[in-house]
Amino acid sequence: MSISVFDLFKIGVGPSSSHTVGPMRAAHDFVEELRARDLLERVARIEVHLFGSLSATGIGHGTDRAVIVGLMGERPDRIDPAIIGPCIEELLESGTLLLDGHLAIPFLWARDMQLHDESLPHHPNAMRLIAHGHTEELHRNTYYSVGGGFVVDEAQASSGELDSDRTALPFDFNSAAELMALCRMHDLRISELMLENEKAWRSEAEVRGGLWEIWQAMQACVDTGLHNEGILPGGLNVRRRAAALHRRLLATENDGSLIASTFSAMDWVNVFALAVNEENAAGGRMVTAPTNGAAGIIPAVLHYYMKFQPGADERDVVDFLLAAGAVGILCKKNASISGAEVGCQGEVGSACAMAAAGLAEVMGGSVPQVENAAEIGLEHNLGLTCDPVGGLVQVPCIERNAIASVKAINAAQMALRGDGEHFISLDKVIRTMRDTGADMQEKYKETSRGGLAVNAIEC
Numbered sequence: 227m228s229i230s231v232f233d234l235f236k237i238g239v240g241p242s243s244s245h246t247v248g249p250m251r252a253a254h255d256f257v258e259e260l261r262a263r264d265l266l267e268r269v270a271r272i273e274v275h276l277f278g279s280l281s282a283t284g285i286g287h288g289t290d291r292a293v294i295v296g297l298m299g300e301r302p303d304r305i306d307p308a309i310i311g312p313c314i315e316e317l318l319e320s321g322t323l324l325l326d327g328h329l330a331i332p333f334l335w336a337r338d339m340q341l342h343d344e345s346l347p348h349h350p351n352a353m354r355l356i357a358h359g360h361t362e363e364l365h366r367n368t369y370y371s372v373g374g375g376f377v378v379d380e381a382q383a384s385s386g387e388l389d390s391d392r393t394a395l396p397f398d399f400n401s402a403a404e405l406m407a408l409c410r411m412h413d414l415r416i417s418e419l420m421l422e423n424e425k426a427w428r429s430e431a432e433v434r435g436g437l438w439e440i441w442q443a444m445q446a447c448v449d450t451g452l453h454n455e456g457i458l459p460g461g462l463n464v465r466r467r468a469a470a471l472h473r474r475l476l477a478t479e480n481d482g483s484l485i486a487s488t489f490s491a492m493d494w495v496n497v498f499a500l501a502v503n504e505e506n507a508a509g510g511r512m513v514t515a516p517t518n519g520a521a522g523i524i525p526a527v528l529h530y531y532m533k534f535q536p537g538a539d540e541r542d543v544v545d546f547l548l549a550a551g552a553v554g555i556l557c558k559k560n561a562s563i564s565g566a567e568v569g570c571q572g573e574v575g576s577a578c579a580m581a582a583a584g585l586a587e588v589m590g591g592s593v594p595q596v597e598n599a600a601e602i603g604l605e606h607n608l609g610l611t612c613d614p615v616g617g618l619v620q621v622p623c624i625e626r627n628a629i630a631s632v633k634a635i636n637a638a639q640m641a642l643r644g645d646g647e648h649f650i651s652l653d654k655v656i657r658t659m660r661d662t663g664a665d666m667q668e669k670y671k672e673t674s675r676g677g678l679a680v681n682a683i684e685c
Contacts, residue, residue, distance in 0.1 A: 228393040229558060230427055231420065231551030234516040235440045236375050238302035239310075240506035241619040243518040244351050244564055244672075245280060245287030246302070248371025253296025255377065256355045257326050260365060269325055270360045272297060273338050277352040278345035279566035280371065282673040286460060286617025288509060290339055293353065299327040302375070307509050346370075348383035350566040350671065373564025373572065374516045395423045402556055402597050402652040409593045416552050416596055417545035417587050424548070434544050440513055441543045444502075444525040447512045451501025458507045460618040468501040491534060492632055499526035499628040507620045516554045516563045519570070519612075519619050520577035522627035524550055527581040527634050531588060542588045549587035550580035553600045556652065561660035565612035566672040568663025570623075574630045575607030575659060579652075581634035586641050594646025601652040602637035603630075608655070609662055611670035613677030622678055 238247040253274075260266040274293050276284050284290060291314050295305060298313065317323055323333035346352040349370040356366040368380040397412070397419045399405040409419055424433045452472045458464045475493055486493070502522035506512050515524040528546055532538045554563065557576040562568045582603035586596045607630065615621040669676030 227559060228391045228395055228398070228426075229555045230391075231424060231548060231554075232427075232436060232440075233376070234374060234514075234551050234554040234558075235437075235547060236303060236514045237440070237443045238375060238512065238514050238518070239305060239307045240509045240512055240518055240521075242287040242289075243375040243514045243516075243521075244371045244373050244566060245284055245289045246292045246509075247375035247514060247518065248351065248377050249280065249289050249353055249369075250292040250296040250300065250302045250305075251375065252353060252369035252371065252377045252379075253293045253355065254299065254301050255369070255379075256357075256367060257297060257299060259367060260357055261326070263365060265357065265364045266326060266329065268359045268364060269329065269357045270331060271338070271358040272323065272325065272331065272333065273340065273356040273358070275340045275342060275354040275356070277342045277354070279350040279672045280353055281341040281343060282675065283614065283617030284341065286614070286674070287619065289353075293355075294323065294333075297326075297355075298324050307511055310509065345668075349564075350668075350673075351564065373562055373567065374558070375514050393426050395426050397423055400559055402600075402656075405552060405556070406593050406597060415545075415549075415587065416583070416593055417548040420548035420552050421544075434540070437544045437547045438540055440547065441528070443511070443513050444515075444528070447505050447510065448498050448501045448525060448529060450510060451505040452497070454505070454508070458504065458618075458620055459509070460507075460616060460620065462616050462618060462620055464507075464620045464624075466504045468497050468504055471497045471500065491530065494533060495526050495530050495631045495635065496628040498529040499523060499631045500624060502526065503619070503624040503627045507618065507624060516558070516576055516580065517565070517573045519565055519623050520573040520627060520630070522624075523574065523577040523631045523634060524581045524584065526627070526631035527585055530631075530635065531585060535588075538588075546584035546588045549596060550584035553580045553583045553652070557604075557656055557659070560653070560656045562663060568659060569610060569666050569671050570612040570626070571604075571607050571610040571659050572663060573612070574626055575604050575610055577627075578607055578630040578634045578637070579604035581631065582637035582641070585635060585638040589638065589642055591638070591642050592646055595641045595644065597652050598644065598646055598648050599638045599641035601648065601650060601655050602640055603634050604652070604659065605650060605655045606633060606637075608658055611666065611677050612672040613670060613679040614672070614674055615679050615682045617674045617679075621682065
């Protein structure tokens with residue numbers, strides 16, 4: 227399995243990579259399958275079936291809406307988030323779905339959008355699409371949204387093939403130990419090794435340009451989040467805080483407290499993370515990093531570096547994201563970045579480790595120090611449950627990103643103060659995350675059936 231940094235960082239829409247971005251991609255892929263089989267013009271009806279976690283929290287995460295716009299031919303990296311609401315309202319009013327954007331077929335929500343408590347064998351995030359002609363079934367496929375916007379279909383899942391990319395990489399690695407050994411052998415920093423691997427898919431100029439585009443999208447998301455105010459959708463009446471906090475910071479408001487006077491940079495880190503995750507919760511444009519639920523951590527830490535490090539430039543952005551991507555690849559290969567599969571440790575924990583590694587890299591850390599930073603960041607998120615209140619990526623998700631962003635900076639600082647030697651390796655922590663996820667009850671893995679999701683409502 228070959229994973230690119232651009233698989234981990236994808237421009238998309240909120241509120242969830244596995245519940246919004248993945249299902250939209252799957253529905254778009256289904257339309258393409260119909261087209262490839264010359265079946266598209268024969269479709270008279272489509273059924274949507276959501277299973278497991280997609281059923282349990284799909285409404286709160288907009289899964290149903292994402293599938294519909296995917297069937298209309300939209301893709302998460304291209305869609306204008308502002309059109310989703312009007313498109314759904316028009317469909318509900320007319321009972322008509324514009325398949326591929328132009329083929330009008332009947333779609334009755336109560337009949338054709340089915341939610342099932344049952345979980346399918348290969349992954350908790352499953353959906354099945356069935357296309358009917360006027361007299362017979364034309365085509366069906368089952369898709370699994372395996373985290374971070376990655377999607378596999380039934381054939382891939384049944385074969386155990388969760389990623390069909392077999393691109394030969396010059397420095398392929400499946401563990402942190404292998405990654406560090408390759409860096410030592412070839413006298414490369416982690417970002418340099420990652421750049422060589424990325425060149426197996428695209429030129430160096432394209433890699434740098436693509437990562438700069440990712441950074442620009444992250445900046446745009448933060449900027450939008452710092453200006454938008456009001457109540458987030460979904461019914462919890464959660465108020466946006468980033469804009470008001472940003473105004474206070476710009477006014478250099480200082481209440482004279484110890485924290486405000488000695489940890490002022492932490493306020494900026496918090497506001498950057500809050501801005502991103504409020505935008506995500508509102509269904510806005512953002513970057514999956516490596517998931518939507520944890521999308522604020524890497525932008526917050528990178529914004530922190532770019533704001534406070536004199537002379538920070540485009541090369542630092544690229545090196546940060548490449549080093550962060552190496553850790554994300556290890557988490558995905560050896561555990562999971564899916565909250566439905568291993569809990570929030572797989573989302574926020576992985577993002578925290580990635581951000582810590584990226585910051586340590588651009589701060590001049592050695593390869594062992596970068597690995598140590600990632601290990602500290604992930605180790606202290608082990609056991610983190612995924613229990614979104616109301617199935618919405620709001621409570622505790624928004625604040626959790628801010629806390630993890632500060633934790634990532636501290637992890638990098640602790641690693642840089644050491645010599646890279648440490649007791650627990652990153653590989654062991656990733657393995658522990660995998661095992662901890664297997665031990666978690668289903669109700670703590672993005673189903674909103676336990677933890678804060680239950681206690682908050684009961685209180």
